[in-house]
Structure formats: C-alpha cells, structure tokens
Amino acid sequence: MIEILNPAKLAQARVTGALVADILQALKSRATVGTNLLDIDRWTQTMIADAGAESCYVDYAPSFGSGPFGHYVCTAVNDAVLHGLPYDYALADGDLLTLDLAVSQGGVAADSAISFVVGESPAPESLALIDATQRALRAGIAAAGPGARTGDLSYAIGSVLSEAGYPINTEFGGHGIGSTMHQDPHISNTGRPGRGYKLRPGLLLALEPWVMEDTDELVTDADGWTLRSATGCRTAHSEHTIAITEDGAEILTLPTQDR
Ligand code: MF3
Ligand code: CO
16 A cells, blocks of 8 residues: 555654654663663653554564564664564673664654664774665665655665675565555665656655675574574664655654754
C-alpha cells in the first residue's frame, strides 16, 4: 500500500517526527560508557508514554523476526546493524551504537536511526563508516521531490556508499511510512536512476542507508532478531523520515536543536 497524506496528517507527521528525533537525541546524550541497553529501552518506553504516543515495535511481529519485538528501541552495537534487540549489556568505550526508533502518534508514524561512538576516543574507521551513511542519507534526500523516482534516490544513496568503498546489501532498505511503519514503496540502498515509483507530494518515506565495513552478508543472532555482519566487522545506519512536498522534500525527523 502507498499512502498520500492530507495536510492535517502531514501536520501530525511533523509532530511525530520531532518526537522521534528528540527522543533519539535524549537517548544519545544519556548513553555513555557503562549504560545498559535495557536502560536505554526503559527510558524510551517512558518517553513514548509521556508523549502520549505508541511504540511501533513492541507488538511488531514481521516475517523477518521471531515473534513480537517486545522492546521500544533497536539497539545495535558494533557488528550488530539492524533490528538490534536490547539485552543486558553495558556499553564500553569505543562501542559503535545504532539507535533505531519508530513511534506512532495521532495515527501517523515516524522512523529514524542514528549511529554514534560511545566514549571519548572513537576509532577513525567508525567515524568514516557513520559519515558515509550520513552523506548517503543527505544525497538520497537531495534526490527526492515530486516527479523523482525511487530509483533516483536509490542511485544517489548507493553512489555515496560505493564511492566510500563499502559493499551494499539489498535485503533491507528504506520504505514508505504513514499510518503504519512499513509501507510501499521499497527504497533499495542501490539502484538505477529513472526506475521505480514516481514520488508525489504527501508521500512519506523513511530513507535508511546502512553499511557493514567489509561484507554485504548478514547473519541473524541467536535472539532471532538482531542482524549482524557475517564477518563481525563494524556497521552503521542513518535514517530519516521525509515528506515529499510540492517543491522538494522536508526532513520530519530533525531534532528540535537542529531546526
Ligand atoms: N525501524 C526499523 C526500520 O528502520 C524497523 C525495526 S523493526 C523491529 O525500518 F521490529 F525491529 F523493531
Ligand atoms: Co525504517
């Protein structure tokens, strides 16, 4: 299903997007050496409830996971990249952490992910990996607008990741979003310009470049959810929800401090 939002729903999408972004920033500022992933999950649960919003994750049971997710935020450390199931682990200095959060408020969902290094001495390789996903995300957003095709966005994202020297996995990518978290169209992280669905004002998309340093192969953790790099290499992921507007694209999940 592809949804086109009316102006009232688009206004709500801006509110939900700001909530997701501000929760992620609050989590980032609290996540330090020694912080337990289960505490990050509990803080998220509280912040969602305090805002009168709903988790898109806790009851989510797609084919690519095992049973309901049962948690409020994805926490992926180092070789873990997607769908990271929070568990009893205290963050260590230099850990590369990805937080991925989707919530629904007023009937509209927003989805965003950030990667960052915990502690004071990040490895240059970690920063390079994160930077590539952020630049790819910016390129995908720059390519988005009315009349652009999904392949244009995929091509823009994939070009940045490839030029940075990273392999690209095509099993998981971006997606339409609206009254539910995962909708059509799918936005692969690599593709050919001029191909695919033509974007229209009122469409919401979650763009989410993610990379693994030296492989395109994923393995599923024993927890049935967490996807890790097959080689154990480090990984990163950056995601924004955007709205297609009359003249371009608007980022809905910018933190209030960056607006
Ligand atoms: N928010 C993720 C995405 O970027 C999906 C997480 S699914 C979950 O599409 F079940 F792991 F929560
Ligand atoms: Co997403």
